[in-house]
Amino acid sequence: MTTTVPIAVPAAPSGPGPVRTVALASPRARNAKVAANLALAAIGLVFLVPLGWILLAAFDPAATVSIGTPDTFTLSNFTEILNIDQTFRPLWNSAVLSMGTAVLTGVCSVLAAYPLSRYHQRFKKPFMYGILFGTCLPITAMMVPVYALFVSLRMLDSLTGTVLFLSATSLPMAIWMTKNFMDSIPISLEEAAWIDGASAMRALWTIVLPLMRPGLGVVFIFVFTQAWGNFFVPFVLLFSPENQPAAVAIYGFFGNYGTVAYGKLAAFSLLYSAPVLTLYLLVQRLTGNSFAMAGAVKG
Amino acid sequence: MAILLDRRQHGRGPERTSGPRRAVQSVLRSVPLLPAVALLAVFLLGPILYSLYGSLTDRSLTGPAAANPQFVGLENYTDLFSSPVFWSSLVLTLVFVVGSALIGQNVLGMALALLLQAASRPVRSVVSTIVVVAWVLPEIVAAFALYAFFSGTGTLNIALGWLGLEGTSWLIVLPILAVTLANVWRGTAFSMMVYSAALAEVPPEITEAAEIDGASGPQRFFRITLPMIRRAISTNLMLITLQTLGVFTLIWVMTGGGPGTSSATLPVLAYQQAFKFAQVGYGTAIATVTLVIGGLFAIIYIRVLKPEVD
Structure with a gap:
């Protein structure tokens, strides 16, 4: 999915593992451990090769499609693409799109989650089922009608229009996650504020939001990462180079300039991937390295 | 108030x-x-x-049908259902979803989760990080890396050469196999993490008790562990099915849906028809069919698993 997102942001399992194999380290258990290590190393190697290609090709002056250590290490792949047209403007556009989407989605889902979390209302259950249904739809399948809709709304090639669409597609998941985070904040604290005469919105702003800061961080990063990595939506909705984000601009290294500049492509890929890899580490911090979004897939 | x-x-x-x-x-x-x-x-x-x-109009990208599309009733659907391309795309989508999600990501994810449990700590953190990075990378970057891996002079064929095997132009000869394997590479981390979390919840006393009673490793896995995490399994299967149904970028970059339409799953076919061949109405009909399939899966998921909404 470019947009049918991974529904949760679980963290990598790296906490303390089960210790029972260690406790009874019979020769058989030790052999099992060696076998498991070997099997994992083999699978890990296969997973590593395509990643290693990006890393090595980025520093290779004569990169090809096959992995190999460069004869000479060079930074020229980076220095040659560090200009406005090829790198800075696409990355800036990506930042605008992702930031806009994350902020808009964050604000809308906090507002929506509050009544869903705090009140009993007749429409709540159907609404939440509708939201859940929305998280499941294959958004990529919708891009043809979305294009047609944007033609009628005269919103093609508009960053604002793209932000609005990206926000709408990430809202179901964001509302679901935000509501679950909000449910875990006890209501008794707000009650004290209400007695002191605070309005619901004031209680939300001064009491609930500060308490759910890590949860909000997770939702924000989740939406930001989805928008940052999204290729298909801007590919269909934005066409002028001034508006294209990195996900679409990267395609330029591939087809349009005759032969493919693999070294530059890889260098650009590293620059473009770095922010989301960093944010992923941050999510792991925020969630204490556990299966973070258990709330998101609860049930 | x-x-x-x-x-x-x-x-x-x-x-x-x-x-x-x-x-x-x-x-x-x-x-x-x-x-x-x-x-x-x-x-x-x-x-x-x-x-x-x-999907009920003859809308196109250019010409009179773009400015003023006519209502054509179910014509796009009758065209669609009588077109061999649509049915082959449906089969390709099925192969892609079953092969890469239900078999590939699911089985490999479970295997990785079990191995991670048994392995020693440094191996565990290095390998799980590598697998997760493949999943965290922007999809288009992953797609380029896999394009390079599978292309004619790419790493796969060179590695096969070392083993004395003859490579082939995977992206041209067996495009659906290449994109299926690519999606396994890309998405296995999700299943691995879901299953790792589920396995961590299984109390070790239960499997230990079975071990003392003489149950073999496979018996313990199939009779005790699997039934205890069946909810995680069904949730995971449903989620990866829906995710895989919507995969576009990976296929688009690696093969463009081709050669011809030989690796065009439904989202790719909808795009090809609407933008390459300018048949927006027809492409929209494909989109609608895909949405209906996704919607049906979503309803099954919500019905069967009954996630709490309160």
Whole structure:
């Protein structure tokens, strides 16, 4: 999915593992451990090769499609693409799109989650089922009608229009996650504020939001990462180079300039991937390295 | 009004007020939902309804049918269902979903989760990090890396050469196999993490007790562990099915759906028909069919697993 997102942001399992194999380290258990290590190393190697290609090709002056250590290490792949047209403007556009989407989605889902979390209302259950249904739809399948809709709304090639669409597609998941985070904040604290005469919105702003800061961080990063990595939506909705984000601009290294500049492509890929890899580490911090979004897939 | 908010736990409180006032209050309380509802209505529900309507017209990208599309009834659907390309695309989608998600990501994810449990700590953290990075990378970067891996002079063929095997132009000869394997590489991390979390919840005493009673490793796995994590398995299967149904970028970059339409799953075919061949109405009909398939899966998921919504 470019947009049918991974529904949760679980963290990598790296906490303390089960210790029972260690406790009874019979020769058989030790052999099992060696076998498991070997099997994992083999699978890990296969997973590593395509990643290693990006890393090595980025520093290779004569990169090809096959992995190999460069004869000479060079930074020229980076220095040659560090200009406005090829790198800075696409990355800036990506930042605008992702930031806009994350902020808009964050604000809308906090507002929506509050009544869903705090009140009993007749429409709540159907609404939440509708939201859940929305998280499941294959958004990529919708891009043809979305294009047609944007033609009628005269919103093609508009960053604002793209932000609005990206926000709408990430809202179901964001509302679901935000509501679950909000449910875990006890209501008794707000009650004290209400007695002191605070309005619901004031209680939300001064009491609930500060308490759910890590949860909000997770939702924000989740939406930001989805928008940052999204290729298909801007590919269909934005066409002028001034508006294209990195996900679409990267395609330029591939087809349009005759032969493919693999070294530059890889260098650009590293620059473009770095922010989301960093944010992923941050999510792991925020969630204490556990299966973070258990709330998101609860049930 | 603030005082009238009810406690979630009890669901009744001092707000037992009379009818009209209650209705006003209920409306007021729903106001914060409006921005989200408006966005969802225009940009999510809008395209879905547009998809249903657009699939009944002869809209195209250029020419008179672009400016003033005519209502053609179910013609796009009769064309679609009588077209061999559509049926082959449906089969390709099935192969892609079953091969890469239900078999590939699911089985490999479970195997990795079990191995991670048994392995020593440094190996565990290095390998799980590598697998997760493949999943965290932007999809288009992953797609380029895999394009390079599978291409004619790419790493795969060179590695096969070392083993004395003859490579082939995977992306041309067996494109659906290449994109299926690529999607396994890309998406296995998700299943691995879901299953790792589920396995960590299984109390070790239970498997230990079975071990003392003489149950073999496979017996313990199939008779004890699997039944205990069956909910995680069904949730995971449903989620990866829906995710894989929507994969576009990976296939688009690696093969463009081709050669011809030989690796065009439904989302790719919809795009090809609408933008390459300018048949927007026809492409919209494919989009609608895909949405209906995804919607059916979503309904099954919600019905079978009954996630709590309260």
